[in-house]
Amino acid sequence: MSSDLKFYKSKQLAIVGCPFSAGQPKGGVDKGPIHLVSAGLVNQLEALGWNVHFDGHHQFEDISIESDPPIGLLKNPRVVSRTCEALSGVVSEHAQNGRLPVTLGGDHSLAMGTISGTLKHFPEACVIWVDAHADINTTDTTDTGNIHGMPVSFLMGIGSKVPEFDWLKPVLAANKLVYIGLRDVDDGEKKILRENKIKAFSMHEVDKYGISKVVELALDHVNPNRDLPIHLSLDVDALDPSVTPSTGTPVRGGLTFREGHYVCEAIYETGLMIGLDIMEVNPSVSDTASVTQTVAVGCSLTRAALGETLL
Amino acid sequence: MSSDLKFYKSKQLAIVGCPFSAGQPKGGVDKGPIHLVSAGLVNQLEALGWNVHFDGHHQFEDISIESDPPIGLLKNPRVVSRTCEALSGVVSEHAQNGRLPVTLGGDHSLAMGTISGTLKHFPEACVIWVDAHADINTTDTTDTGNIHGMPVSFLMGIGSKVPEFDWLKPVLAANKLVYIGLRDVDDGEKKILRENKIKAFSMHEVDKYGISKVVELALDHVNPNRDLPIHLSLDVDALDPSVTPSTGTPVRGGLTFREGHYVCEAIYETGLMIGLDIMEVNPSVSDTASVTQTVAVGCSLTRAALGETLL
Amino acid sequence: MSSDLKFYKSKQLAIVGCPFSAGQPKGGVDKGPIHLVSAGLVNQLEALGWNVHFDGHHQFEDISIESDPPIGLLKNPRVVSRTCEALSGVVSEHAQNGRLPVTLGGDHSLAMGTISGTLKHFPEACVIWVDAHADINTTDTTDTGNIHGMPVSFLMGIGSKVPEFDWLKPVLAANKLVYIGLRDVDDGEKKILRENKIKAFSMHEVDKYGISKVVELALDHVNPNRDLPIHLSLDVDALDPSVTPSTGTPVRGGLTFREGHYVCEAIYETGLMIGLDIMEVNPSVSDTASVTQTVAVGCSLTRAALGETLL
Ligand SMILES: [Mn+2]
Ligand SMILES: [Mn+2]
Ligand SMILES: [Mn+2]
Ligand SMILES: [Mn+2]
Ligand SMILES: [Mn+2]
Ligand SMILES: [Mn+2]
Numbered sequence: 001m002s003s004d005l006k007f008y009k010s011k012q013l014a015i016v017g018c019p020f021s022a023g024q025p026k027g028g029v030d031k032g033p034i035h036l037v038s039a040g041l042v043n044q045l046e047a048l049g050w051n052v053h054f055d056g057h058h059q060f061e062d063i064s065i066e067s068d069p070p071i072g073l074l075k076n077p078r079v080v081s082r083t084c085e086a087l088s089g090v091v092s093e094h095a096q097n098g099r100l101p102v103t104l105g106g107d108h109s110l111a112m113g114t115i116s117g118t119l120k121h122f123p124e125a126c127v128i129w130v131d132a133h134a135d136i137n138t139t140d141t142t143d144t145g146n147i148h149g150m151p152v153s154f155l156m157g158i159g160s161k162v163p164e165f166d167w168l169k170p171v172l173a174a175n176k177l178v179y180i181g182l183r184d185v186d187d188g189e190k191k192i193l194r195e196n197k198i199k200a201f202s203m204h205e206v207d208k209y210g211i212s213k214v215v216e217l218a219l220d221h222v223n224p225n226r227d228l229p230i231h232l233s234l235d236v237d238a239l240d241p242s243v244t245p246s247t248g249t250p251v252r253g254g255l256t257f258r259e260g261h262y263v264c265e266a267i268y269e270t271g272l273m274i275g276l277d278i279m280e281v282n283p284s285v286s287d288t289a290s291v292t293q294t295v296a297v298g299c300s301l302t303r304a305a306l307g308e309t310l311l
Numbered sequence: 312m313s314s315d316l317k318f319y320k321s322k323q324l325a326i327v328g329c330p331f332s333a334g335q336p337k338g339g340v341d342k343g344p345i346h347l348v349s350a351g352l353v354n355q356l357e358a359l360g361w362n363v364h365f366d367g368h369h370q371f372e373d374i375s376i377e378s379d380p381p382i383g384l385l386k387n388p389r390v391v392s393r394t395c396e397a398l399s400g401v402v403s404e405h406a407q408n409g410r411l412p413v414t415l416g417g418d419h420s421l422a423m424g425t426i427s428g429t430l431k432h433f434p435e436a437c438v439i440w441v442d443a444h445a446d447i448n449t450t451d452t453t454d455t456g457n458i459h460g461m462p463v464s465f466l467m468g469i470g471s472k473v474p475e476f477d478w479l480k481p482v483l484a485a486n487k488l489v490y491i492g493l494r495d496v497d498d499g500e501k502k503i504l505r506e507n508k509i510k511a512f513s514m515h516e517v518d519k520y521g522i523s524k525v526v527e528l529a530l531d532h533v534n535p536n537r538d539l540p541i542h543l544s545l546d547v548d549a550l551d552p553s554v555t556p557s558t559g560t561p562v563r564g565g566l567t568f569r570e571g572h573y574v575c576e577a578i579y580e581t582g583l584m585i586g587l588d589i590m591e592v593n594p595s596v597s598d599t600a601s602v603t604q605t606v607a608v609g610c611s612l613t614r615a616a617l618g619e620t621l622l
Numbered sequence: 623m624s625s626d627l628k629f630y631k632s633k634q635l636a637i638v639g640c641p642f643s644a645g646q647p648k649g650g651v652d653k654g655p656i657h658l659v660s661a662g663l664v665n666q667l668e669a670l671g672w673n674v675h676f677d678g679h680h681q682f683e684d685i686s687i688e689s690d691p692p693i694g695l696l697k698n699p700r701v702v703s704r705t706c707e708a709l710s711g712v713v714s715e716h717a718q719n720g721r722l723p724v725t726l727g728g729d730h731s732l733a734m735g736t737i738s739g740t741l742k743h744f745p746e747a748c749v750i751w752v753d754a755h756a757d758i759n760t761t762d763t764t765d766t767g768n769i770h771g772m773p774v775s776f777l778m779g780i781g782s783k784v785p786e787f788d789w790l791k792p793v794l795a796a797n798k799l800v801y802i803g804l805r806d807v808d809d810g811e812k813k814i815l816r817e818n819k820i821k822a823f824s825m826h827e828v829d830k831y832g833i834s835k836v837v838e839l840a841l842d843h844v845n846p847n848r849d850l851p852i853h854l855s856l857d858v859d860a861l862d863p864s865v866t867p868s869t870g871t872p873v874r875g876g877l878t879f880r881e882g883h884y885v886c887e888a889i890y891e892t893g894l895m896i897g898l899d900i901m902e903v904n905p906s907v908s909d910t911a912s913v914t915q916t917v918a919v920g921c922s923l924t925r926a927a928l929g930e931t932l933l
Contacts, residue, residue: 183932190933202932207884208834212519253879257564262518310494310513311501523830568875573829621805621824622812 003049004307005100006271007122007229013050013100013306015042016090016114017057020083022065022076023109023148026248028284033057033104035283035295036302041104044299048307053099058090073145077164080147084113085167091117095274102302105279107148107248108135111233112168115155118231118275119171125229125274126176126222127155130238130263132251134182134189134200141188148280152177158192174198178218180263181206181238184251203253211259215266223272231275232267232305236298246285246294257297264304278302314360315618316411317582318433318540324361324411324617326353327401327425328368331394333376333387334420334459337559339595344368344415346594346606347613352415355610359618364410369401384456388475391458395424396478402428406585413613416590418459418559419446422544423479426466429542429586430482436540436585437487437533438466441549441574443562445493445500445511452499459591463488469503485509489529491574492517492549495562514564522570526577534583542586543578543616547609557596557605568608575615589613625671626929627722628893629744629851635672635722635928637664638712638736639679642705644687644698645731645770648870650906655679655726657905657917658924663726666921670929675721680712695767699786702769706735707789713739717896724924727901729770729870730757733855734790737777740853740897741793747851747896748798748844749777752860752885754873756804756811756822763810770902774799780814796820800840802885803828803860806873825875833881837888845894853897854889854927858920868907868916879919886926900924 003011017033034057045052064079071077087103091114094101103114108131119125129135129152136152137143138159153159156177157170179200185193193200199221201214209217223230236244240254255263267273281298283291300308314322328344345368356363375390382388398414402425405412414425419442430436440446440463447463448454449470464470467488468481490511496504504511510532512525520528534541547555551565566574578584592609594602611619625633639655656679667674686701693699709725713736716723725736730753741747751757751774758774759765760781775781778799779792801822807815815822821843823836831839845852858866862876877885889895903920905913922930 185933193933200933203880204884204887204932207880210521210832253883258514258518261564262515265515310515311496311504311511521832569825569829572875573826576826621826622807622815622822 004268004271005273007274008098008100010098011050012098013045013052013102014094015052015054016087016094016101016103017054018087018103018106018110019057019059020106020110022079022083023107024146024248026282026284029105029107029248029280029282031283032106032281035291036104036278036281036298039295039299041299041302044303045306048303050306058087070145071162071164072139073142074139074147074162075145077147077162080109081164081167084110087113088117088120091275092120095121100273101275102306103277105277105281108235108279109147109151110279111151111277112154114275114277115231115233116168116171122229122274125231126178127172127231127233128178128180128218128222128267129233130180131235132181132184132237132254133235133249134179134185134193136189136192137186138192141186141192143186153192156196158196176222178222180214180218181255183253206255206259211255211262212266215263219270226270226272228272229274230267230270230272232273233277233279234264234301234305235279236281236294236301239297244294244297245290246282247280248282248285260301261304264301265309268305268307273305276302276305315579315582316584318585319409319411321409322361323409324356324363324413325405326363326365327398327405327412327414328365329398329414329417329421330368331417331421333390333394334418335457335559337593337595340416340418340559340591340593342594343417343592346602347415347589347592347609350606350610352610352613355614356617359614361617369398381456382473382475383450384453385450385458385473386456388458388473391420392475392478395421398424399428399431402586403431406432411585411587413587413589413617416588416592419546419590420458420462421590422462422588423465425586425588426542426544427479427482433540433585436542437489438483438542438544439489439491439529439533439578440544441491442546443492443495443548443565444546444560445490445496445504447500447503448497449503452497452503454497464503467507469507487533489533491525491529492566494564517566517570522566522573523577526574530581537581537583539583540585541578541581541583543584544588544590545575545612545616546590547592547605547612550608555605555608556601557593558591559593559596571612572615575612576620579616579618584616587613587616626890626893627895629896630720630722632720633672634720635667635674635724636716637674637676638709638716638723638725639676640709640725640728640732641679642728642732644701644705645729646768646870648904648906651727651729651870651902651904653905654728654903657913658726658900658903658920661917661921663921663924666925667928670925672928680709692767693784693786694761695764696761696769696784697767699769699784702731703786703789706732709735710739710742713897714742717743722895723897724928725899727899727903730857730901731769731773732901733773733899734776736897736899737853737855738790738793744851744896747853748800749794749853749855750800750802750840750844750889751855752802753857754803754806754859754876755857755871756801756807756815758811758814759808760814763808763814765808775814778818780818798844800844802836802840803877805875828877828881833877833884834888837885841892848892848894850894851896852889852892852894854886854895855899855901856886856923856927857901858903858916858923861919866916866919867912868904869902870904870907882923883926886923887931890927890929895927898924898927
């Protein structure tokens with residue numbers, strides 16, 4: 001079966017399961033990818049015609065959190081750095097071998113690995129970051145030291161450098177990035193967004209223009225001729241907590257079930273996707289029904305981003 | 312009081328209560344019309360100025376399900392066929408006598424009766440089918456044999472013929488039908504929709520265009536000059552399960568409370584309605600609060616389709 | 623810090639807490655302002671850069687409800703009248719002294735006080751009334767005698783006069799008023815709206831045009847050149863009961879969390895606000911979680927109306 005995706009004509013994808021939580025303090029998010037796969041995601045994607053490569057979840061950490069003291073405020077810096085560096089290699093290799101990398105987090109610090117990985121093979125690619133949060137605090141602006149709130153600044157090379165992350169070069173230009181769904185952005189982050197002229201569609205704009213127009217405007221910004229590769233990095237907390245309750249930092253007033261799926265469907269329709277992240281499913285948050293629901297939505301968002309349509 | 316409806320100037324309607332469930336396997340949907348009427352629907356419609364004819368729920372079945380073995384995969388074919396044939400006559404007679412037929416299901420297989428009934432008197436009418444499902448499996452494509460998933464194919468005359476349904480002639484042309492709300496369509500059904508060029512607005516289009524534009528586009532398709540009679544067949548599972556939980560085959564991501572009512576209000580506003588079905592309320596599904604809510608929404612959708620406005 | 627508001631350049635506001643419930647029969651709504659303030663509203667507004675004046679909740683009533691027999695159907699007419707008269711003076715004084723009056727109800731009858739107060743200082747101001755209800759019954763059309771369903775008719779001077787309210791002159795012209803969110807309007811009220819050509823955007827219009835367009839159309843009507851002062855009177859029952867359950871007269875099918883906030887954000891963005899009412903939070907309605915949620919939403923709506931943005 002041939003693919004609708006311009007850059008992966010042979011319709012192969014690789015599931016990169018990342019049971020990883022060191023970018024933030026809550027246990028459980030490392031179980032996210034395991035739940036997504038257990039819910040049948042591989043078969044579901046095969047039913048969409050994909051040739052799915054999946055040979056078990058990765059175990060990247062070669063050092064323990066115990067031997068990883070903070071650097072400044074940054075928590076678990078070595079574990080996060082080495083995991084992302086390894087992930088970057090894995091993702092890059094999949095892309096190079098014609099397998100669309102679909103990374104299941106785990107916390108969103110992993111995007112340092114996934115995006116640097118896909119950009120290595122597709123340096124002209126743009127990034128669509130769908131999230132309640134901007135995840136763009138720097139080592140200077142962070143209050144918490146949780147690195148899952150910082151991957152974008154690391155990818156862009158803004159803020160004071162941490163030698164531990166020397167492997168990660170600035171690969172993402174401000175005009176190659178667009179946000180959808182923001183609604184909980186720190187003051188320091190707002191300043192960064194303004195100063196770097198980064199385009200962001202918050203929920204205010206979703207209300208104002210509607211989700212369909214927002215996706216169009218977002219694409220107009222980073223991909224005006226609809227010819228550049230697209231990396232879609234989706235934090236499930238972009239959706240409203242009534243839809244995806246089991247996530248570490250839920251925020252009210254998010255994307256509806258349908259808006260979330262619409263974004264995925266519309267990005268897939270461009271035919272330009274070259275990387276996909278499904279992040280921050282945390283099966284330890286909330287009750288069993290909420291977990292089941294969040295995992296099911298995580299799977300259906302993934303399917304929507306990979307070609308499932310209603311008709 | 313004179314009516315806003317062009318084809319029923321004397322503002323009379325007939326409630327056709329159909330306690331019927333043989334088109335699908337779940338008990339309880341036969342209690343739908345009883346609950347809707349008990350909730351005060353007759354008085355509510357009279358308060359809108361309608362002269363309401365209602366002389367008790369119909370008991371169409373003259374043969375028992377026990378003596379009705381499957382024909383191929385089709386379950387309860389004789390019971391469904393004879394019920395729909397009788398219903399067709401009842402509905403047709405009401406239409407002919409100037410009484411808008413408002414049929415309360417019961418399962419959606421009944422639409423073979425209602426639509427063939429109204430089309431007998433208004434052969435130029437179009438059909439707006441509001442549903443999570445396309446209900447257009449044929450005797451050849453059905454997996455389940457549940458006839459409530461097939462009424463549209465029978466009305467159009469597609470698929471292998473079953474002699475038992477000889478009374479039902481192909482009365483519905485592909486260009487006279489439009490769907491709103493689809494989100495769970497079988498592969499075989501997708502093929503039928505494509506091959507017959509049947510217009511369908513799934514939830515993706517509702518997200519993309521908004522419900523107001525979708526209703527307009529739907530009318531543009533089947534009723535470009537806004538002069539043809541309209542039969543509105545509404546499956547309450549078109550709405551999201553958070554709105555109408557008590558129904559046999561709920562599917563996530565449906566119409567909101569307001570979108571559902573908007574569709575009904577907008578169709579009424581055309582002044583062209585000639586038949587209305589309110590289908591698939593199943594008071595045996597879910598808890599008491601859900602049943603009460605679903606029945607209340609069933610009543611308010613009916614009122615909205617029959618002229619109730621907010622201002 | 624200078625303000626974005628044209629008429630309050632020094633960025634001062636006054637919280638006018640009104641623990642008052644005599645305009646309707648349910649106890650508890652008098653506790654609304656206390657809960658809003660206890661939830662930290664003052665600090666939240668200071669964090670937005672406002673210089674907040676708040677010296678405790680007002681105790682306006684100088685007569686007891688026991689000594690206040692009905693006048694016609696009107697319940698507690700003297701208590702309501704004198705409270706509103708006193709409130710009018712307080713609000714007017716704040717406006718005159720350059721402090722934006724932010725009145726926390728209490729029931730919506732208080733708007734007779736707030737709006738007459740702001741209009742005294744800004745006679746050219748228009749009113750945007752966001753509510754499930756029109757609150758425009760007159761002494762002649764009211765069924766219940768609850769004055770919180772009548773403040774608009776008193777402000778406009780329509781209906782039979784009650785000498786007790788002689789202090790309140792007709793200050794609000796029909797073309798200076800616009801409604802958003804209506805969905806439970808009495809027949810008598812519908813007639814009043816029509817006869818006085820009062821512009822109203824019900825939930826049907828919100829569905830039809832989207833909330834962004836509705837706010838624009840509402841402003842076009844009452845403030846075509848975007849130069850007139852705006853009094854925003856917000857009844858939290860404008861939002862859906864799933865968002866603000868703890869209120870005395872909830873009605874299904876209301877504004878979503880985001881639509882409610884969008885309205886507030888968009889009105890603030892005009893830079894023209896001169897008065898704000900947050901009404902009908904009733905902490906005695908529904909369970910603890912619902913109360914906490916309603917109070918939190920009450921606070922966030924207030925913040926949104928006073929300059930909080932997502933980005
Ligand atoms: Mn997030
Ligand atoms: Mn994130
Ligand atoms: Mn259905
Ligand atoms: Mn159906
Ligand atoms: Mn109200
Ligand atoms: Mn009110």
